[in-house]
Amino acid sequence: MASVIALQSARAGFPAGKLGGTAECCASPLCLICAGGGALFFCPGGCIRHWQPFLIEVKDKMKQALENIRQTAAELLAKADSEAALEELRVRFLGKKGEVTAILKQMGKLSAEERPLIGALANEVRSEIDEEIRRRSKELADAALNARLAAETIDVTLPGTPVAQGKRHPFQQVLDELKQIFLGMGFEVKAGPEVELDHYNFEMLNMPKSHPARDTQDTFYITENVLLRTQTSPMQIRTMEAQKPPIRIICPGRVYRSDAVDATHSPIFHQIEGLVVDEGITFTDLKGTLEAFIKKLYGENTRVRFRPHHFPYTEPSAEMDMSCFKCGGKGCPMCKGEGWIEILGCGMVHPKVLENCGIDSERYTGFAFGIGLERIAMMRYGIDDMRLLYENDLRFLKQF
Numbered sequence: 001m002a003s004v005i006a007l008q009s010a011r012a013g014f015p016a017g018k019l020g021g022t023a024e025c026c027a028s029p030l031c032l033i034c035a036g037g038g039a040l041f042f043c044p045g046g047c048i049r050h051w052q053p054f055l056i057e058v059k060d061k062m063k064q065a066l067e068n069i070r071q072t073a074a075e076l077l078a079k080a081d082s083e084a085a086l087e088e089l090r091v092r093f094l095g096k097k098g099e100v101t102a103i104l105k106q107m108g109k110l111s112a113e114e115r116p117l118i119g120a121l122a123n124e125v126r127s128e129i130d131e132e133i134r135r136r137s138k139e140l141a142d143a144a145l146n147a148r149l150a151a152e153t154i155d156v157t158l159p160g161t162p163v164a165q166g167k168r169h170p171f172q173q174v175l176d177e178l179k180q181i182f183l184g185m186g187f188e189v190k191a192g193p194e195v196e197l198d199h200y201n202f203e204m205l206n207m208p209k210s211h212p213a214r215d216t217q218d219t220f221y222i223t224e225n226v227l228l229r230t231q232t233s234p235m236q237i238r239t240m241e242a243q244k245p246p247i248r249i250i251c252p253g254r255v256y257r258s259d260a261v262d263a264t265h266s267p268i269f270h271q272i273e274g275l276v277v278d279e280g281i282t283f284t285d286l287k288g289t290l291e292a293f294i295k296k297l298y299g300e301n302t303r304v305r306f307r308p309h310h311f312p313y314t315e316p317s318a319e320m321d322m323s324c325f326k327c328g329g330k331g332c333p334m335c336k337g338e339g340w341i342e343i344l345g346c347g348m349v350h351p352k353v354l355e356n357c358g359i360d361s362e363r364y365t366g367f368a369f370g371i372g373l374e375r376i377a378m379m380r381y382g383i384d385d386m387r388l389l390y391e392n393d394l395r396f397l398k399q400f
């Protein structure tokens, strides 16, 4: 009965330990009864023959396991798409706790004849996997390099991306030209505030609160005494207060009037103010300077004429016309058949304005003028609607 009990326990879990035995024992390391000890305590039906199927099964199982590993590894390696994935597979199959290693650890269970066979197969599988990992690794590196090369390829024959080139607004072009002309005559360019005090915009220019000339220069008030300047003339006052004669300045800038927008009016427009103050300045200087300016701008054959006018801050005052640059004075639609085009207002600085600024009007005299930049730009480029200058339509602006 002892033999039956031992066999059952052996099949249930193959307890370790030598059970003692006979010379006929199979002595295989895979014999889980004797654990390779080469001794069987009993033999329930003819020792070796009886256990042979079991021994073969273990060997076949190991062989099968190795073949499975070989196949699984090959499939997974083919799918691995990164170095990290390859490393994961290396650990899984070849690592210290890897699947191939686990098989090798069981080699002790095989017989002396079987061990080299399984060992050789295990080594073969191991080096196959190892080689495949190296191959895949190189393949991935090559693919990455090729992808990078392809992505970074530069076709030097492709046309370049054009860079849109901006240009100066027609205003700015005209203004720059005007500045150059006056700089050439010894003028300085000054800039002043667009938000101005009533004091500088009107009072100091001989236009007290009740003066009727204010009616034509209605503007936008911030407070009763702070407003958007209606003209660049306040810069005359600011300059004369800050600087003693001789003075020769132009002040280009934006000015504001409470006007509705139409082809010839805008609530914002541009002026260039001019001022000359020195000893012995006469109306002849005014005429000479402005005539020289117009001839530089419109050509040497341009003629000018002065018509008496009235401004509160100049005395005498005049408006200057120039001969039509289109018809030369014969009369055409540009000059409305007149042959003359009104171009600017000017005059000798009113003695009271000089005195307001602390300049001795007995010793010094001066002249001033104001030019509308829109008028100059429109005539220069044949533009018939002022609004075009402010709309920033590129189709329009690209023409200049």
Ligand SMILES: [Zn+2]
Pocket (backbone or CB within 6 Å): 324, 325, 326, 327, 328, 329, 330, 331, 332, 333, 334, 335, 336, 337, 339, 340
């Ligand atoms: Zn004309």
